[in-house]
Amino acid sequence: MQTKLTLRMDEEAIAQAKVTAQLQGKSVSQLVADYFVVLGEQHQPQLPTSEVTKSLRGLLKQENLAMLDEEDYKQHLLQKHL
Numbered sequence: 001m002q003t004k005l006t007l008r009m010d011e012e013a014i015a016q017a018k019v020t021a022q023l024q025g026k027s028v029s030q031l032v033a034d035y036f037v038v039l040g041e042q043h044q045p046q047l048p049t050s051e052v053t054k055s056l057r058g059l060l061k062q063e064n065l066a067m068l069d070e071e072d073y074k075q076h077l078l079q080k081h082l
Contacts, residue, residue: 005032007032014028017031017032
């Protein structure tokens with residue numbers, strides 16, 4: 001169920017919100033709703049992360065993934081199991 005919410009904001013902030021919403025193809029209401037969802041997710045309890053997982057974090061940067069292919073994976077497996 002959707003309910004109306006009135007916000008009081010600085011005129012400049014409202015203008016920026018309208019521009020941002022238009023650029024993203026959303027309404028200001030949808031931007032605000034999305035923001036509150038993100039805030040709620042940030043306050044969810046996090047499971048403990050093992051030291052192994054922490055050491056792997058950031059290892060494969062997104063730009064490097066595009067350069068990997070099936071042959072790279074086969075080479076990795078060969079080296080791993082030799």
